[in-house]
Amino acid sequence: MRKAFVGLIAATLFMFAFSFMLVPLYNVFCEVTGLNGKIYGPSDFFKSEKEVRERNVNIRFLSQVNESAPVTFYPSSESLEVLTDKVTKTSYIARNNTNKTLTLTIVPSVSPGLAAEQVKKIQCFCFEEQTLAPYEEQEWPIRFYVDSELRENVNDIYLSYTLFENNRENSMVMHHDS
C-alpha cells in the first residue's frame, strides 16, 4: 500500500515537471519541423529531393500593433514580386505617437508555416530591441531572400510583424492595481 502511495505521488510530481518540460519540447518541435511559422536556423526536416529552379514568388507584408502600443507601424510597400535566391531590400515605417521614449520588440511570423524555413533574413529590425525617441519616425530596413528550395505549391508568402511595447506601464495589470 505504501509502495502504491509513493509511486502515485511520484507520478504526480513527474507530471507537474512534465508540464514545464512541454515549453522547451514545444519550441524544439517547432524548430525541427519548421511548424508554427517560427523562424529558426536551417533544418532539413522537410527538405525536398527535387531539382531546384529559380522562380517568382509574391511576398506580402503585414503589420500589427499589439494591444494599445502608441505607435504607428506599417510596411513601406505592401507586396513585392521577388525572384528566389535573390536578396531583396524593403522597409517598415514606425512612428512614436507619445512624448516618451519607447522600447519596442517586434516579433516576426511567416505564413504558410512550412515556408518559414525558406525565408532567410540577412538584416531585420526584429533581431533586436528598437528604441523610438518622442514623436520620432524611423524607417527600419529588412534584407532577405527566399530560398529556391521553397515548396512548389507555395506562390504567396505572408511576412507579418507584430509590434509590442516593452515597458508595460499601460498594460491592464498595472491599470487595475492603481
Next chain:
Amino acid sequence: MSAVVESHDHHHGPKKGLLRWLFTTNHKDIGTLYLWFSFLMFLTGGAMAMGIRAELFEPGLQLMDPIRYNQLVTMHGLIMIFGGVMPAFVGLANWLIPMQIGAPDMALPRMNNLSFWLLPAAFTILLSTAFMEGGMPGFGWTFYAPLSTNYPNIAYFVFAIHIMGISSIMGSINVIVTIMNMRAPGLSLMKMPLFVWSWLITAYLLIAVMPVLAGAVTMLLMDAYFGTSFFDAAGGGDPVLFQHIFWFFGHPEVYIMILPAFGITSHIISTFSRKPLFGHSSMVYAMVSIAVLSFVVWAHHMFTVGMPLVAELFFMWATMLIAIPTGVKVFNWVATIFKGSITYETPMLFAIAFVVLFTIGGFSGLMLAITPADFQYHDTYFVVAHFHYVLVPGAVFSIMAAVYYWLPKWTGNMYDEKMGKLHFWLSFIGVNVTFFPQHFVGLAGMPRRYADYALQFAEWNAVSSIGAFLFGFSQLLFLYIVVKAVMAGKKATPQVWDGARGLEWTVDSPAPYHTFEVPPKITEQTKL
C-alpha cells in the same frame, strides 16, 4: 509500543454534533459531504446560468454589462466542472467503492477528510473575488493567455485551481490505493463492478493531467506577476503554447467527467433490465481505450490556430477513432436492454435518457471533429450545444440517476417515485428545450461568449432561455425529493431493487456506519 492499550471500541457509531463532519474519516460521511457540497455548487453555478439565459432572453443588453456577463460565463463553467460534476463523482466513489469491493473504508481515511475540506476553501477563495475591486475572473473557464494574464485578481483564481487540483489528486490516489489493495478475497480485477473500474481509470487520468493544469496556472501566475514570458510574444513566448498545454489537460478532463457516468449507467441498465450487463470485459477495454486515446486528441479544440495540414489530419482521425470504443459501450447498453424484463423506475429513466442524449452529444462531437467543418462551427453555439449535451444529460443525468438508485441504500428510505418521475420529465424536457435550439443558432453562425447577438437569433434564444428556467427550477424539486427521503419514507429492503447485483446490496439499508469489517468471500455464486 506495548504500552498501547487496546481499549478502542471497533463498533462505535458516528460522533455527535457538527464536529462529526469536520473530523470524520468515515467514507460514507465523506461521500455525503462531497455530494451535498456538489449540490450546493450545482445550485450556485445554476443560478449563474439563469443569469446568463436571462440576459440572452432577448437581443441587446438588459440586465448586465458585457464584463459581468463574461464573469458569469466563466464562473458558471469553473463551478460546474470543478465544483459540481467532479466532487459529485468523488462523493459517489467514496460511498460506493468500499462497499462494492467489500472493503471496510477507503485506504487513506485522513487524507480523504483533507481532500474534501480543501474544496470549500478553494471555492471560497474563487468566489471571494466577486466582492473585490476588479471582480470575478471573466476570461472563460479555459483562461487563454495572454488575455487571462492581464486580468485583475488572477492570483485568487490560480490558487483556487491549485487547491482544487491537490484535492482531486489526493482523492485519486486514495481511490487507486483502495482498489489495488483492499478488494475482498476472490474479487479479481476483471470481476470488478464497472463503476469501480470506471473510477480506477478516471483516477489515473486525474493523476496524469491535474499536475499539468497546476503547471499551466503556475506559468500564468509567473507571467502575470514575476516577469516571465511563457505565453507573452513580446518576451519570446507563445500564446499558442498555452492552448497546447491547457488542452493537454483539458481533453482528458472531459473524459474524467464522463467515465464514472459510464460505470453508473452500466449498473442501472443491468438492474432494471434484470439481466447481467452485456459484454462486461469489452466495457472495461472500451474505457481503457477511451482513456488512452484522450491523450492524443487535444488539438481538436484548436483546429483554427493555424496548424499544418498533417497535424490537423492526425488530430481529426485520432478523435474519430474514439467513436469506436464509445460505440461499443452504447451497443452493449442497448444489448443489455434487449429482451430484458424492463421496468421504468426513475433511475432507469435517467439512465435511458443518458444513453440517448449522450449519443446525440457524441454525434455532434463527431461533426466537430471534421477539421474543415470545424472552421465553421468553431466558437459558435453549436459547440455550446455539443458539450452541454454530453455534460448535462450526460454527466449530470448520470449523477441524478445514481442518487435515485443508491438513495434507498444510503438513507434506508425509498424516495417518492411519483415525484421522482415528475423531476425526470421536467428535467428531460427542460434540457432538450434549452440546448437543442442552440444547435440551430450555432450552425447559423451565432458566436459563443457574447452578451448580445444579432436579431435573427432572437426566437431560438428565447426558447432556449425558457427551457433553461424550466430545467433550473425543477432542480429544487430534486432537492425536495432527496430531503424528503432522508427524513422519512417507505422502508427499503437490503436488496432494494430486485434486479440489483453487487456487494452493496448485501448489507442492510441504510448501510451501517461500518460495513465489511470482515471481508466477504467472493465465489462463483456471488452476483456481481
